[in-house]
Amino acid sequence: MDFMFSADIRSYKTMRNDELRDAFVTAPLFESGKINLTYTDVDRAVIGGITPAAEPILLPTHKELAADYFCQRREVGIINIGGEGVITVDGTDYPMNNRDSLYIAKESQDVVFESKDAANPAKFYLASYPAHRVTKTVHVPKSKAKCIELGSQETSNERTIFQSIRPGIVDSCQLVMGITELKKGSVWNTKPPHTHFRRTEVYMYFDLPKDEKIFHLMGEPTEVRTLPIESEVAIASPSWSIHSGVGTSNYTFIWAMGGENQEFDDMDHIQVSALR
Ligand SMILES: O=C(O)C(=O)C[C@H](O)C(=O)CO
């Protein structure tokens, strides 16, 4: 497991881009046959990519968690962005098609990831937060997610938000998670930008054509910094930071949030014209 130590609201202002990346951006998440996990001190989230090839991959515990198994005190959200796969939780199989979500409850002991076809492997994106009560493991196909249409072609931000792990669908402790898909020709996400002091958030951009980039905006609204980001890495946003971006093509991203309020609409919007 990698460890990512974030920068605070004062020090990020004087950091170079490579220093900001070390503080907020993970290494590439998906490598054939591997599980790559990063622990960030932003709300103690663990972010990861699991790409099973011919062999199944177990979710391991780690010395730093000081837990008998990974979910002993944690909940986990998974979204598959690859080929068909299966996740087995304490002996129960959950078939995972592309864009399916699985919420894995606290105290689930054995979690195993498999691809149906090693030539077209599943790519399981993982977001995990500390959990304080035992709930139920729930599989959410994309068709069962709450779907919201936002933006317009004129403002280059026409997009669909799929909320799969959210109150009313999954009884989680902190985690709220889903997917935002930008329509062809739309490049701006989260416009207008916002903060939510009650929660932190992690974005993982994907389905960005090779050689294209996302210019991710972070920081306080009056001290915005821009990080050029590639597909399939995750970027953590502290509660004081905006998290918005523009791509050189359309793309998709997974957002995952943890904190003390699970209301998706609890956001403090900032006018684009007020950004500095
Ligand atoms: O494009 C958007 O708008 C989003 O996807 C917003 C994120 O879901 C978010 O930041 C929720 O707090």
Ligand SMILES: [Zn+2]
């Ligand atoms: Zn947000």
